[in-house]
Amino acid sequence: MLATSLLLPAHVSAATPVAGAACSKAGLTSSTSTKKFTCIKSGKKLVWDKGTTIVKPAVAQSPKPTPTPTPTATPPVSTPPEVGSPCIEIGAFFDTPNTRYVCNQESGKNVWRVWSPNPTPTQSSTPTPTPTPTPTPTPTPTKAPFKALIPLTLPVAPMGPITFANAASMASSIPAQAWQNIQKEIAAHAPVTVPITIDIGPNTKTTAEQMIPSINREYQLLNGFAVPPTYHGVVFSAFDEKWGEEQAVKVARDLGWTPSNAVPVDGILFNVRNQCGFNNGVAEDCYGGNSLGGILAKDGFSTYGVQSGGGFDAWTIQNQYAGPMTQVTHELTHNMQFAQFTGVAMKPGEFTRSDQFHHSSPCWFHEGQANAIGIPVFQPTLNDYLNARDGNIQRAINPGTTVSLTDFSAAGITAFLVGQDPLTCSNPSKNQDYQLGYSVGYAATEALIAIGGAQATIALIAKGAEGNTWDQAFQAVYGISWAEGANYLGQILAAEYAVKPIKKS
Numbered sequence: 001m002l003a004t005s006l007l008l009p010a011h012v013s014a015a016t017p018v019a020g021a022a023c024s025k026a027g028l029t030s031s032t033s034t035k036k037f038t039c040i041k042s043g044k045k046l047v048w049d050k051g052t053t054i055v056k057p058a059v060a061q062s063p064k065p066t067p068t069p070t071p072t073a074t075p076p077v078s079t080p081p082e083v084g085s086p087c088i089e090i091g092a093f094f095d096t097p098n099t100r101y102v103c104n105q106e107s108g109k110n111v112w113r114v115w116s117p118n119p120t121p122t123q124s125s126t127p128t129p130t131p132t133p134t135p136t137p138t139p140t141p142t143k144a145p146f147k148a149l150i151p152l153t154l155p156v157a158p159m160g161p162i163t164f165a166n167a168a169s170m171a172s173s174i175p176a177q178a179w180q181n182i183q184k185e186i187a188a189h190a191p192v193t194v195p196i197t198i199d200i201g202p203n204t205k206t207t208a209e210q211m212i213p214s215i216n217r218e219y220q221l222l223n224g225f226a227v228p229p230t231y232h233g234v235v236f237s238a239f240d241e242k243w244g245e246e247q248a249v250k251v252a253r254d255l256g257w258t259p260s261n262a263v264p265v266d267g268i269l270f271n272v273r274n275q276c277g278f279n280n281g282v283a284e285d286c287y288g289g290n291s292l293g294g295i296l297a298k299d300g301f302s303t304y305g306v307q308s309g310g311g312f313d314a315w316t317i318q319n320q321y322a323g324p325m326t327q328v329t330h331e332l333t334h335n336m337q338f339a340q341f342t343g344v345a346m347k348p349g350e351f352t353r354s355d356q357f358h359h360s361s362p363c364w365f366h367e368g369q370a371n372a373i374g375i376p377v378f379q380p381t382l383n384d385y386l387n388a389r390d391g392n393i394q395r396a397i398n399p400g401t402t403v404s405l406t407d408f409s410a411a412g413i414t415a416f417l418v419g420q421d422p423l424t425c426s427n428p429s430k431n432q433d434y435q436l437g438y439s440v441g442y443a444a445t446e447a448l449i450a451i452g453g454a455q456a457t458i459a460l461i462a463k464g465a466e467g468n469t470w471d472q473a474f475q476a477v478y479g480i481s482w483a484e485g486a487n488y489l490g491q492i493l494a495a496e497y498a499v500k501p502i503k504k505s
């Protein structure tokens, strides 16, 4: 028994050495979690020493060399673009393991969309797989509903002699009535003074003094609604296009914007560049504008391209009321649209206040209202208004494009107005209809203003911000259903376009 026990191999106990216990070979070491023991010779015996305390480094046992980052030409591609955010190159793809995104052109802008093989059928020999239905989002627990600022008693009463019922028969007096209603509404409200900064390119021929009074007039017009607490403009002709790019990014950053997936720096640059025509990368002429306020937390911000081609400077004092400068308040109106959503939580698929606005109203209203408020606010006389107005209402369809509205009968126009679903009307397959907002949408909104004033049209958005559908908002603001309203508008616009048709492109 004893002998047997003496033959026990020594290393068995080596797993947990104890100071003074026998060990098998001098120099062996063994460790516990706190001590390191060494097998030493003590007299004739081999025993574990007292051990030394192991001091562990705080975190890592040995510092690992930091791997040198391999220089990459492209940024890390782990985060996909946000749907609806601007992109640069039409047709570019961005792939994630589960989703392919495509840079799509829509109404003159390039935006990321989820790519689906359905809209553009490519030689499909195999049946297209049915897309997996998106699971219905679980309803979020009800919070206190958002209450918009609406300084009106709803539904509104007609401001003057024109009503939904008689408007078609009074179609010729709609433009003047709309302009007068707006002047009346401005006069009826106190000024709203906000900080305004206008940055004008060094070679761009216009002045801030030509812009600011009209901006103040529009703030006064909409007194009582949510409005951007500050307003900023970056103004450039083709000579200053590069300057415009840098200044736009700078202003946006100064206002607290940080580049994001939804709006990368490229997105802002794209917005500036798409206001100009280029030849070999150099801007030849600039025009139009972009309202960037929708991407900011709440401030108002627009970039303005100033036409200066062929020696014609569109924004000089002499040309102030010729028409192009109404862009000042057209873009401001977009900022007013977005402002109604300040403080409203985004729904899935929404990343900016501009997305929120676009999802709340049909596409014809987006540009229609920007013209129908922007132009009469900017033009100080009825004559100036009527001159600038007709060119827009009758604006020709862009060359090389087709639109779904070709039948300008009452029924045809009504079908167009009700056919634009807010959630899908910027769909690529229908995007060429977006341009009709500047003409037909303008005429429709102008008629609404001739009946109930400009504030009522902003109330449509404010009701949308409260979570109402377009139909519900229309009913709340005008006291008639949207179906009824669209029927009236079809009759009104048919009467107007019978006299002043859309120009041939």
Ligand SMILES: [Zn+2]
Pocket: 330, 331, 334, 366, 367, 370
């Ligand atoms: Zn616009």
